[in-house]
Amino acid sequence: MTTFENLLTDLDATTGILTVTLNRPSKLNALNAATIEDIRSVMQQALDDQVVRGIILTGSGEKAFVAGADIAELAALDENKGRRAAEQGQEAFCMIEESTKPVIAAVNGFALGGGCELAMACHLRVASDNARFGQPEVNLGLIPGYGGTQRLPQLIGKAKALELLMTADMIKADEALRLGLVNHVVPQAELLPFCQQLLARILTKAPLALGLIIDAVNAHYDKEKHGYQTEANAFGRLFSSEDFKEGTQAFLEKRPAAFRGN
Template sequence: MNFENILVEQNNSLATITINRPKKLNALNKNTIAELHEAFKALESDENVKVILLTGSGEKAFVAGADISEFAHFSEEEGGRLAAKGQELLFDYVENLSTPVIALVNGFALGGGLELAMSCHFRIASDNARMGLPETSLGVIPGYGGTQRLPLLIGKGKAMELIMTAGMIGAEEAKSYGLVNYVVSQEELLPLGEKLAGKIMKNSSVAISKAIKAINACFTDGENGYQTEINAFGECFGTEDFKEGTTAFLEKRKPDFPNK
């Protein structure tokens, strides 16, 4: 896959997407969002890909925000369409992928950058990472899911404070709120992502995709998460992975999942 603003690498079952606009601190523009959508779509359809890592190029930024120059003169209608299209193409799309996506937050994750990291299934950060939603300092609010995902991850009160003050928090503070799972040095960030991906890839990709769906249902209005879990649990019994997993357990050996 050849793109202008992102790099995609695949090493066996692990894929890595790197947002590659270092001169713009990897800021998101329309083209980058479209390229990310195409990359995630292609990797999701590739049965060999079991985990996707998402990061930014360089050591300064994961994604420093959206490219403000693209929408500074938008009308109300254009602004609404921008948010709707972005959520559909990328942020909601990533959250609902059946392939696990881990964000490697290397530096600034601000505005749309933090919103993108939050749409991933979980996050790890380098110790120089700085995170925040500064949109109110520009006279606007987060439009790519930030007002929804941040309270779910860190609680309403702290989310209100961060959004209203347009403030930033460091990696350790983000970890204390549950926004990121681990904080390591820049040098350790990719190895830790690969290590966690390796642990995930040992398990049934079919079961993991159903777990993602069930967990997301807990946070979806109008959906009964418990019922979603019950349905997904039952569906697992009809998979080849379930047969292999239970057989391997009873035979006291490691499973070799066909991922079907």
């Protein structure tokens, strides 16, 4: 896999788990344009690499997952450049959300602004007990630009999302769990092992079915798609898959299934 300016990658070829670490520790892993491009590029490579079966996304150090956007870089933008920056961020984060390979955010500290948006683009979120979440853009006279106004209401409901977006309040991990923003909260020392175990358990399931589950759930939130029809199409498609044949045969023979993703 390519060496990236602002990311570290570690692929376990045995499990197929790719760990991607945002690595700008002096900036608390804040997102700049180069990091956004690195995220887009690593996702494309991960999707193209048959060895990669699932992805864990985390931040370097013990303080921050991603503490926000690079404010100095934002300050230099005008209206047109700002719109384009948002579109590029949305494109990269949509690659995560639409990935047919499961992506878990291991949130190891502050997930603010673009960091919260990045975590929300992942399929599952596990937070360390010192994690903090928030969308403070309104304090800068801005709004979230990488999908935060869309994904936060999907995850925690419209009213609470509006409150957090308009007050810029920061919430602790236990509150994020209560609201449904994260799936689990664990001690920081256990964060990566927990995510690895969770993803490994998911990866014992049929890969083609996992990808189609993601497609069908995402379709519910896409105004251009019909979620129920997407589900029905995927359901029907899987009857012609080798994984379905293997899964049913394994069930009847009372043995673990050996899925191959076809």
